[in-house]
Amino acid sequence: MKFACIPAYNEEDTIQKIVTKSLPHVDRVVVCDDGSTDNTAKIARDAGAIVISQSNQGYGAAISSLFDYSRKENAQIMVTLDGDGQHNPDQIPLLIDAITAHNVDVAIGSRFLDDTTQASGYRKTGIKIITSASNYGTNFKISDSQSGFRAYSKDAIDAIHPTEQGMSVSTEILLKISNKGLSVAEVPITISYQGDTSEQHSVTHGVGVLANTIKYVSIKHPLQFYGIPGLTLIIAGLVLGGIFLDRYLNDQIVFYGSLLGSIILFLLGAIL
Ligand SMILES: Nc1nc2c(ncn2[C@@H]2O[C@H](COP(=O)(O)OP(=O)(O)O)[C@@H](O)[C@H]2O)c(=O)[nH]1
Ligand SMILES: [Mg+2]
Structure with missing residues (x-):
């Protein structure tokens, strides 16, 4: 069974379209809504998603619950994507294909493998710095360590138990993939920066994620x-x-x- 798993916090404007567009590509669409104050949960359910509800703890906590759910429900593949419309559900098969046809454990959708990405200069630079630090800790050579558009094999779902509550979970998972000896591939994806695409101020967010990335890398290279x-x-x-x-x-x-x-x-x- 293949699941599309979507962390969503106050995404009532976009969630219906994301769920509807994801459904044809998977067996189940699961939305983790932690404490949205809008209609995200109801709209997602009406669109055909299974909704996990919990109090608001952050993006990482939502990802962790989605891992737990997929493990418990015996998913063979879990694809994570954002609920704000930045990721295109029609690209889900590209990630699934990397797992099934190319036998990797984790497929990461990278916005930097083709050069048409619309990320602003400073955001791009921030992600590149965080990615370099993360690559130093993992020995991977990936281009987009902060992408939330990813697919995980059953082995990866079983092996990874994230604990970071915030956005640093993306780095934490990469470190865990590396420590467990799981394989990784990147797949080019497109990402949209139109509309309201971020829940947090990106500079604060970037500095926090970089600090946590350095923490993880320092533990790896004491x-x-x-x-x-x-x-x-x-x-x-x-x-x-x-x-x-x-x-x-x-x-x-x-x-x-x-x-x-x-x-x-x-x-x-x-x-x-
Ligand atoms: N469940 C849940 N989802 C969240 C939370 N924070 C962010 N998200 C979702 O995670 C996705 C990515 O978050 P976003 O703020 O857009 O990150 P950015 O695009 O990297 O700045 C979106 O679908 C958000 O709705 C949270 O606290 N809980
Ligand atoms: Mg966003």
Whole structure:
């Protein structure tokens, strides 16, 4: 069974069309509506979707519930797409095909594989920076780590249990895919930036996601992130300590700055 899974928060203007257009491509359309204050849930249900309702916790929490649902209902393939009209449901088969015909575990719809994407310059740059950080942590070479248009195989559905509540879930999932040794492919998709396409201010959103991406990557590469800076600080602390001892023993001068610097650097290094 193939499911199309749609996180939707206050998407009453678009959800009907997205559900209707998704239905022909899958066996079930599932909408996770967490606490929309508009008619999203009713419109989605009337259009033929199964609606999961929960209190509002964020995009990641919705994705996590959709994973749980697909696992419980034994989906063979789960496709996630946005409810605001940015993704075109007619491209669902492209992602499913990557899983069935090419035997990959996760297919990611990338807006950057053909150059017609309408993303603004700063949004594009932000996504590229986050994607580079994410690729460093995963060893993947993907072009769009923040795409929410993805397809997951049964193995991926079973293996991935996301915990991030917000938008950083996209990076978290990539790290988990990499850790579990699942395979990934990218598929070119188009994305629309017309109308009201974002629930959050994109700069705040981007900075938060980048910070979380760095957190995940630092856990994956602890030596580079903590070991090398830590060692450098310890060596700097020892050098300053040496200068202090040298002055004290030779000239009886107590060089407090050097002593204090040495202790601070040494402790910082030890903590890292
Ligand atoms: N269920 C649920 N869906 C959300 C939440 N935040 C965003 N979404 C949905 O996730 C999709 C992508 O969110 P959006 O804000 O458009 O992200 P952006 O396009 O990357 O800026 C849309 O379909 C939103 O309705 C949330 O808190 N809960
Ligand atoms: Mg959007």
